[in-house]
Amino acid sequence: MRSSAAERSDGDDPSSELPPQLNGLPVIGNTLSLARDPIGFLDRVAEHGDVVRYEIAGSNFTMVLHPEYVEQLLVTDPESVRKLRLGEIGDKSAEFAPEGVLFTEGEQWRNQRTMLQNVFTLDRIERYGTTMTDVAARHAESWTDGEELAINRRFSELTLSILAKALFDIDIEERGSVITDVARAVNERSDSSTLSTYLPAWIPTPAQRRYDRAMTGFETLIDAVIEERRSADDPTDRDDLLSLLLTAETPNGYRHSEGELRDQLLTFLFAGHETTSLALTYTILSLTQHPAVEKRLHEEWDEVFGSTDPTSSDVPKLTYTDRVVRETLRLYPPAFAVFRTATEDISLGGYVIPDGTNVTIPQFRVHRDPRFYDDPEAFDPDRWDDPPERPEYAYFPFGGGPRHCIGMRFAMMELKLVLPTVLRRVGFELLSDPDPELAPRATLQPAEDVRIRVRATPSLR
Numbered sequence: 001m002r003s004s005a006a007e008r009s010d011g012d013d014p015s016s017e018l019p020p021q022l023n024g025l026p027v028i029g030n031t032l033s034l035a036r037d038p039i040g041f042l043d044r045v046a047e048h049g050d051v052v053r054y055e056i057a058g059s060n061f062t063m064v065l066h067p068e069y070v071e072q073l074l075v076t077d078p079e080s081v082r083k084l085r086l087g088e089i090g091d092k093s094a095e096f097a098p099e100g101v102l103f104t105e106g107e108q109w110r111n112q113r114t115m116l117q118n119v120f121t122l123d124r125i126e127r128y129g130t131t132m133t134d135v136a137a138r139h140a141e142s143w144t145d146g147e148e149l150a151i152n153r154r155f156s157e158l159t160l161s162i163l164a165k166a167l168f169d170i171d172i173e174e175r176g177s178v179i180t181d182v183a184r185a186v187n188e189r190s191d192s193s194t195l196s197t198y199l200p201a202w203i204p205t206p207a208q209r210r211y212d213r214a215m216t217g218f219e220t221l222i223d224a225v226i227e228e229r230r231s232a233d234d235p236t237d238r239d240d241l242l243s244l245l246l247t248a249e250t251p252n253g254y255r256h257s258e259g260e261l262r263d264q265l266l267t268f269l270f271a272g273h274e275t276t277s278l279a280l281t282y283t284i285l286s287l288t289q290h291p292a293v294e295k296r297l298h299e300e301w302d303e304v305f306g307s308t309d310p311t312s313s314d315v316p317k318l319t320y321t322d323r324v325v326r327e328t329l330r331l332y333p334p335a336f337a338v339f340r341t342a343t344e345d346i347s348l349g350g351y352v353i354p355d356g357t358n359v360t361i362p363q364f365r366v367h368r369d370p371r372f373y374d375d376p377e378a379f380d381p382d383r384w385d386d387p388p389e390r391p392e393y394a395y396f397p398f399g400g401g402p403r404h405c406i407g408m409r410f411a412m413m414e415l416k417l418v419l420p421t422v423l424r425r426v427g428f429e430l431l432s433d434p435d436p437e438l439a440p441r442a443t444l445q446p447a448e449d450v451r452i453r454v455r456a457t458p459s460l461r
């Protein structure tokens with residue numbers, strides 16, 4: 001019989017010791033401290049070492065802060081953990097898209113991932129390039145000189161339009177705000193700074209009610225989209241994710257059920273637009289404070305594709321743009337942490353993480369660790385030009401190992417096409433706080449809208 005780590009924690013063998021524990025209050029553990037200041041909480045945990053225990057809403061967590069341990073959990077030994085699903089903490093019964101590829105496990109996940117991989121080949125992603133620039137141009141051209149915008153919201157609409165068109169061939173503008181409402185409600189319901197996040201789902205908090213309403217609206221939309229496609233003359237004739245989901249079968253005969261289909265659409269619409277939108281928002285936020293960086297971007301764009309809009313074949317030549325995007329994803333990783341649950345006792349860094357412990361692996365903190373980055377809080381794209389030797393998993397905005405982001409190439413292509421397309425048309429003047437408070441929700445949100453004034457002519461050309 002396997003003995004539990006807690007039973008074996010006698011201190012004689014260092015690999016049987018539990019990691020140091022952050023002090024907390026009886027019953028609620030560290031929940032209040034996390035809720036008051038979620039970003040500061042990461043620093044407080046890190047003061048105790050690279051593997052630290054804490055307790056949230058009655059659940060045991062361990063935070064892992066060294067790149068080598070990140071690599072062990074995500075890449076070398078991913079079988080020792082499973083995904084921790086959104087909604088599991090605080091005894092929530094309503095989970096987010098449990099049948100979608102973001103949260104499935106084992107055979108079901110492998111079948112889904114194999115099937116979905118076909119939509120994200122390099123060749124296909126390159127074909128989405130025109131949709132990316134067309135949508136970005138249309139949105140940027142609708143913004144007028146002097147107009148004040150919440151740029152995080154506008155980018156959310158823009159990236160959602162791209163995703164919906166590229167992957168599902170739907171014009172989202174015609175469908176109202178159903179999907180942005182869901183994204184907002186998911187973020188709100190998973191806001192670690194709000195104590196109601198830790199209440200069970202059946203307690204009707206306003207956030208829970210908004211979430212339920214948004215989900216009902218979303219399900220109606222998805223059912224309509226699936227129905228429209230099924231009743232089309234040939235539902236399989238389109239070259240997109242929806243056709244694939246409706247028809248594809250893996251070599252071992254696996255097909256999506258109705259429930260999986262719906263959860264898969266929800267997964268992609270959420271995971272695929274909110275993350276990229278945040279990356280664009282934080283890039284613009286950084287550029288408004290670093291005009292010399294923006295000037296160099298324009299110089300690179302002039303040199304690589306002249307006065308036209310970029311195409312996907314230009315992207316590999318955009319080396320400085322790549323550094324700017326990398327640096328933004330380092331300082332502001334839209335997925336600020338990945339979460340797992342140990343499925344066995346794990347030996348890590350001289351400690352044991354007992355079976356059943358939840359594991360937090362925070363990109364946000366590892367990416368700002370002074371052991372791996374000089375002047376880690378500074379926005380400096382040049383740090384990626386001939387970077388010093390550092391552990392591979394000191395940087396992992398898209399995760400790592402078998403569960404790494406399936407949309408990574410799609411997202412990187414999109415960021416490098418949308419930025420020039422937008423910034424060639426309009427300039428931005430920041431009106432809100434240049435160092436905004438950050439709110440780690442399902443994704444790393446600015447706590448308040450990022451407000452900018454549009455300038456019709458880019459100022460730096």
Ligand code: HEM
Pocket residue numbers: 083101102103113267268271272273275276279333334335338339396397398399400402403404405406407408410411
């Ligand atoms: C800058 C943009 C993006 C960032 C930073 C990002 C980040 C991540 C991260 C960190 C993971 C791993 C989560 C984990 O290990 O628990 C992930 C998984 C995933 N991402 Fe992304 N993502 C981005 C864009 C996209 C896009 C554009 C799509 C779809 C078109 C997408 C779809 C997914 C899916 C489906 C998974 C789950 C994969 C699996 O478990 O097999 N993401 N993403």
